[in-house]
Amino acid sequence: MAMSAALLASVVALTGRPVAAQTTAAEPIRLAMIETLSGPLANAGEAVWRNLHWAVERVNARGGVRLPGGARPLALVRMDSKGNPEEALNLLRAATDQQIGFVLQGNSSAVAAALIDALNRHNEREPSRRALFLNYSAVEPALTNERCSFWHFRFDAHADMRLNALTEVLKEDREVRKVYLIGQDYSFGQQVVRRSREMLAAKRADIEIVGEELHPMARVKDFLPYATKIRASGAQAVITGNWGNDLTLLVKAVRDLGLNVKFYTFYGNALGVPATLGEAGVGAVLAVSEWHPNVGDPGSEAMVRAFRQRFPDPRDDYLHARMQVMVEMLAQAIEKAKSTDAVAVARAMEGLNYDGRTLGGAHAGSMRAADHQFQQPLLVSVMDRVGTPGVRFDVEGSGYGFRTVRRAEAAAAAMQGACKMVRPD
Known part of the structure; x- marks a missing residue:
């Protein structure tokens, strides 16, 4: 399937290898970040982008995600919702049309609720193009209570x-x-x-x-x-x-x-x-x-120093362990499932424990199977x-x-x- 120019740029930026080599060696596992990247709340969206960008880089630096057919890198695709739920839904359709299997969003529970409802319908209607929604900060409690979904996993503590x-x-x-x-x-x-x-x-x-x-x-x-x-x-x-x-x-x-x-x-x-x-x-x-830079353990201190070396501008100083954990657990679930299939990965994620090892022990927790609410x-x-x-x-x-x-x-x-x-x- 042909990739858009923006998607190609994302793949190059986050795998560090030319696209031609990427498609012949190992097709990337694409993650669509649907977030507010323009307008008055863009600072929060860009801060999330840096966290997820760095998390993807770290997975790729150790060889990517191990699968039976060989290791595959992650590729993070930026999608600007402009803070508009309707635009976010349009971007979800664009992502699933491109067969991107993992959607990431968090800044706005209203947007998250709309995405959950839309993904529920899409996954029922299009079983060959199912996707999962990984939520790093939309914390309205209903999203893992009355409105819980098999296709949605929340990595932040709810409100x-x-x-x-x-x-x-x-x-x-x-x-x-x-x-x-x-x-x-x-x-x-x-x-x-x-x-x-x-x-x-x-x-x-x-x-x-x-x-x-x-x-x-x-x-x-x-x-x-x-x-x-x-x-x-x-x-x-x-x-x-x-x-x-x-x-x-x-x-x-x-x-x-x-x-x-x-x-x-x-x-x-x-x-x-x-x-x-x-x-x-x-x-x-x-x-x-869930964490802050002065927790005091060696793993946390090492993570802070590494992040600041990667993003040395003090204005870019926004590090949250849950966003790192989310990407690490996704990689772990894909490896456990031995597949990128949405159902298989979701079942592998349910009840999954993360010991923090790939973050130097900085943070750990488990995904509660009953509601897909991360416990930390x-x-x-x-x-x-x-x-x-x-x-x-x-x-x-x-x-x-x-x-x-x-x-x-x-x-x-x-x-x-x-x-x-x-x-x-």
Whole structure:
């Protein structure tokens, strides 16, 4: 089958060999990354691209994916959805038309939900061209609960898991009596606001919710009106699931007003937030993640140093273990299945354990077969000056990094699911 010029360029870029040699020696296993790579949230999409690009490079550097007919390299194909669910669906059709068997997406649960529904229909209608959807950051809980799919695997902890870890720390912060909830007005942001209220009521009934706000996603240029409301409310802490520029601009507006509030965030440890807050963020910005650069084990330190050698510009400093693990586990599942067939790989992925060996032991976990929700540790960390105990690495050259304040092992971070998985015959 003929490849497009863009696809050929992707293959060359990520295998390091000319396409002619590639097609005669070993046809690449193509992965389609459908993500926002232009517009106001492009910074988040490009950051994901660097992670996945590097993960693919690492697999290819050790010879690719071992199959009975010989090892095959991975090839990552960029597809720009422009943050539009309809465009993402068009790109999914383009990917399956090219018989790309693995689709990667994460930045937007609304897009992820649309892709799952479309892939369910496609795989039923076109059994000879089935594909799998690997999700690295779309965290609406329903995606591995009521809307779970055999064709979808999530490698990030879902929103309730993340929020539960965050509120466990907030529960112990007795200085906080008033909390403001703010989020992006779509399924994920709505979920975080709703569940924050419920979890706080259960864990700290004395906390008063003094504000609850949903704003348009990626359309607010000036968050000063929202920061002004936070100031007027008397809040001592803000809980937000905001990501990308919506988070950076929010914290900048709060900083510009000189507010002394804590931020309990999902994503406050990257994409400009630490540099924007500077000294005002020390001890005041908390984030929840599966991993961070200052975990402290030798494997993690080696991974951070290798990533920064590959991407030396501090503006490109955005490393997440789950994205590395996702690509590593895909390679492991293909090898276990001895095939790139979607059904065979999905069955190999179910219940698969990853010991972190190919990442130097930096991160490990397992894919729960019942709902395809990856089970892994969760860490809550707080912003601090680089060089202080527990903060060897800063973020984005800012001089500030994050140190762990609470770690929940995978068994403690897990939550019971509500998936009723329908598997193909």
